[in-house]
Amino acid sequence: MNKYWGVSGMRIAQVAPLYESVPPRLYGGTERVVSYLTEELVRQGHSVTLFATADSVTRAELRPVCERALRLEGRRILDPLAHHVRMVEMVAQEADRFDIVHFHIDYLHFPITRREHFASVTTLHGRLDIPDVTPLFREYKEMSLISISDAQRAPMEWANWVGTVHHGLPENLYAAKEEHGKYLAFIGRISPEKRVDRAIEVAQRVGMPIKIAAKIDATDRAYYEANIRHLMDDPLVEYLGEIGEHEKTEFLSNAYALMFLVDWQEPFGLVLTEAMACGTPVIAYPMGSVPEVIDHGVSGYLVDSMEEAVEAVRQIPGLDRRLVRKIFEERFSARRMCRDYVTIYKKIRASSPSFLPGEPLSSAA
Amino acid sequence: MNKYWGVSGMRIAQVAPLYESVPPRLYGGTERVVSYLTEELVRQGHSVTLFATADSVTRAELRPVCERALRLEGRRILDPLAHHVRMVEMVAQEADRFDIVHFHIDYLHFPITRREHFASVTTLHGRLDIPDVTPLFREYKEMSLISISDAQRAPMEWANWVGTVHHGLPENLYAAKEEHGKYLAFIGRISPEKRVDRAIEVAQRVGMPIKIAAKIDATDRAYYEANIRHLMDDPLVEYLGEIGEHEKTEFLSNAYALMFLVDWQEPFGLVLTEAMACGTPVIAYPMGSVPEVIDHGVSGYLVDSMEEAVEAVRQIPGLDRRLVRKIFEERFSARRMCRDYVTIYKKIRASSPSFLPGEPLSSAA
Numbered sequence: 001m002n003k004y005w006g007v008s009g010m011r012i013a014q015v016a017p018l019y020e021s022v023p024p025r026l027y028g029g030t031e032r033v034v035s036y037l038t039e040e041l042v043r044q045g046h047s048v049t050l051f052a053t054a055d056s057v058t059r060a061e062l063r064p065v066c067e068r069a070l071r072l073e074g075r076r077i078l079d080p081l082a083h084h085v086r087m088v089e090m091v092a093q094e095a096d097r098f099d100i101v102h103f104h105i106d107y108l109h110f111p112i113t114r115r116e117h118f119a120s121v122t123t124l125h126g127r128l129d130i131p132d133v134t135p136l137f138r139e140y141k142e143m144s145l146i147s148i149s150d151a152q153r154a155p156m157e158w159a160n161w162v163g164t165v166h167h168g169l170p171e172n173l174y175a176a177k178e179e180h181g182k183y184l185a186f187i188g189r190i191s192p193e194k195r196v197d198r199a200i201e202v203a204q205r206v207g208m209p210i211k212i213a214a215k216i217d218a219t220d221r222a223y224y225e226a227n228i229r230h231l232m233d234d235p236l237v238e239y240l241g242e243i244g245e246h247e248k249t250e251f252l253s254n255a256y257a258l259m260f261l262v263d264w265q266e267p268f269g270l271v272l273t274e275a276m277a278c279g280t281p282v283i284a285y286p287m288g289s290v291p292e293v294i295d296h297g298v299s300g301y302l303v304d305s306m307e308e309a310v311e312a313v314r315q316i317p318g319l320d321r322r323l324v325r326k327i328f329e330e331r332f333s334a335r336r337m338c339r340d341y342v343t344i345y346k347k348i349r350a351s352s353p354s355f356l357p358g359e360p361l362s363s364a365a
Numbered sequence: 366m367n368k369y370w371g372v373s374g375m376r377i378a379q380v381a382p383l384y385e386s387v388p389p390r391l392y393g394g395t396e397r398v399v400s401y402l403t404e405e406l407v408r409q410g411h412s413v414t415l416f417a418t419a420d421s422v423t424r425a426e427l428r429p430v431c432e433r434a435l436r437l438e439g440r441r442i443l444d445p446l447a448h449h450v451r452m453v454e455m456v457a458q459e460a461d462r463f464d465i466v467h468f469h470i471d472y473l474h475f476p477i478t479r480r481e482h483f484a485s486v487t488t489l490h491g492r493l494d495i496p497d498v499t500p501l502f503r504e505y506k507e508m509s510l511i512s513i514s515d516a517q518r519a520p521m522e523w524a525n526w527v528g529t530v531h532h533g534l535p536e537n538l539y540a541a542k543e544e545h546g547k548y549l550a551f552i553g554r555i556s557p558e559k560r561v562d563r564a565i566e567v568a569q570r571v572g573m574p575i576k577i578a579a580k581i582d583a584t585d586r587a588y589y590e591a592n593i594r595h596l597m598d599d600p601l602v603e604y605l606g607e608i609g610e611h612e613k614t615e616f617l618s619n620a621y622a623l624m625f626l627v628d629w630q631e632p633f634g635l636v637l638t639e640a641m642a643c644g645t646p647v648i649a650y651p652m653g654s655v656p657e658v659i660d661h662g663v664s665g666y667l668v669d670s671m672e673e674a675v676e677a678v679r680q681i682p683g684l685d686r687r688l689v690r691k692i693f694e695e696r697f698s699a700r701r702m703c704r705d706y707v708t709i710y711k712k713i714r715a716s717s718p719s720f721l722p723g724e725p726l727s728s729a730a
Binding site for chain 2: 066081085086089108110111115135136139
């Protein structure tokens with residue numbers, strides 16, 4: 001612990017999106033990660049303030065921005081942006097109470113953080129290969145950014161990256177099983193880029209059951225009807241619909257392998273680490289962050305074709321599920337994520353001009 | 366002309382939304398008004414800079430923010446917000462070149478205008494009875510706002526309103542006819558709140574043809590099929606689809622009256638002034654801004670029931686279409702709109718702390 005922050009830790013603000021509560025009741029990858037990070041920071045003795053919806057649940061000090069997760073408001077909420085702009089203003093007005101402000105809301109705070117001189121850092125949670133955001137990031141190129149994988153940075157290598165922090169999960173969230181399961185698992189959305197069709201094809205070629213825990217968004221309904229629905233008739237295929245967080249341990253820990261044969265530059269892939277937490281190996285195409293998360297031949301197999309995917313299924317019994325879980329604990333726990341972030345917070349704080357007036361900057365490193 | 370701005374006029378920035386070009390190729394009420402104002406300011410000798418899409422057409426100096434109207438990009442543009450945030454930053458960095466910056470992009474610039482001390486004013490172009498924007502406007506209650514009708518202010522009477530400026534149209538844009546036409550006219554979208562069904566019912570009750578120039582948005586398609594389509598079968602009803610700007614004079618000037626029997630708090634209602642420019646009276650429910658625009662018994666009739674609407678149709682021949690046009694020229698021309706805005710610009714500039722260093726504020730009023 002740095003001498004300046006002593007036993008009481010750092011004063012940290014976490015700024016979450018408002019579409020979901022923290023943690024989310026429905027799907028919300030960013031809000032889940034913010035929750036894991038916030039609770040672990042509190043557990044490690046930091047003084048944490050969370051800017052989020054009022055229906056969030058946290059041991060940190062909650063600054064409620066709006067009553068409920070905006071996604072729950074349905075048609076009643078017409079302007080989510082207004083709440084986010086107001087939240088940034090709330091943060092700015094309280095900023096001198098924090099050693100560091102950690103934003104998880106893309107770029108909306110950049111105009112204010114450029115003009116106010118509080119220490120801040122921004123984790124970008126989404127894909128960056130969207131041409132129309134690039135000019136904005138070029139404009140604000142002094143902003144300290146954190147990537148959630150090295151691969152995510154590719155379209156914006158020139159940005160002011162101060163670190164990559166892989167997501168982490170609480171260690172007790174999922175329990176691992178040591179024996180190999182009896183079915184292949186698919187979890188996520190049924191959308192073209194997630195390629196549930198490939199997962200089903202592999203199951204058919206090896207003659208192993210596959211269980212599909214997935215939601216079908218309204219935008220993907222036509223794709224499902226035209227391309228996927230008929231595949232569900234195979235007796236090897238069991239479609240479970242969307243499952244909740246509490247059902248995931250059961251679903252994943254009893255699986256033989258998680259199928260992740262996506263056509264998509266995954267920025268991180270939280271589900272890969274959920275499988276690992278359950279001891280379940282992953283068979284994946286090496287898209288985006290995947291090679292950073294899965295160790296080929298240890299926690300799963302990276303494959304470049306359907307033939308290799310089929311062969312990988314046959315190799316799974318050679319993997320040690322206890323080792324998969326162990327790698328999860330070492331590399332993808334909330335504890336490790338928290339440690340990484342605190343290291344970056346201290347580095348930014350140390351190089352921030354407003355750091356401890358009167359103290360030489362070098363003593364704070 | 367104020368002595369400080371002399372013959373070369375004021376240095377004015379207009380900041381337009383980027384969804385459409387200025388003027389818009391497709392529908393875009395705000396972008397149209399920004400275009401009319403900008404061109405008239407130039408004509409009146411001011412030095413105007415327009416922040417807008419690169420495919421905008423103007424005699425002002427154009428600061429292109431993105432290549433094309435974002436609405437034309439279809440699915441390719443995933444993040445319109447990023448372009449708008451960047452535009453505000455561009456404006457801020459050039460702000461010391463302008464006497465006043467006039468924003469037409471709702472509230473997105475508030476965090477920056479609060480922190481930079483350039484003179485600015487914001488016209489709010491939309492409805493304000495949206496509960497989730499109210500807390501934001503309360504937070505930024507120092508912002509100088511202009512309403513497009515007095516009625517528009519109702520949900521936010523407490524805001525810092527510096528004026529109401531009704532929209533205005535170039536005087537030569539539409540030509541008036543002196544003789545009364547032979548059909549009722551409906552123009553706009555076919556959506557539940559626009560109540561084309563009421564317009565058709567009035568036509569049926571008086572036995573007069575009605576021509577409908579309207580688009581059907583994807584979101585309104587089901588409403589159209591269930592509630593409106595069968596009404597179109599009446600031989601009195603002629604559906605023209607969507608018509609372009611250049612067809613409007615012909616359509617409106619040959620009409621007997623414009624039917625505006627809406628269920629909607631209209632913030633302004635540009636089409637009311639288009640009808641007046643063509644000499645065509647309006648029969649309207651007195652919703653929102655309507656009573657501010659239509660003079661009952663002069664430029665049309667304000668009615669409170671279908672019976673009154675039917676009766677109003679019978680009264681139309683008693684109105685003088687030359688007078689309708691004359692009222693348009695006096696109250697709803699771009700020239701008048703421009704004059705109103707310049708008066709406000711000067712007032713704001715005069716009370717702005719950065720105004721003419723060394724000159725006493727009072728001399729600039």
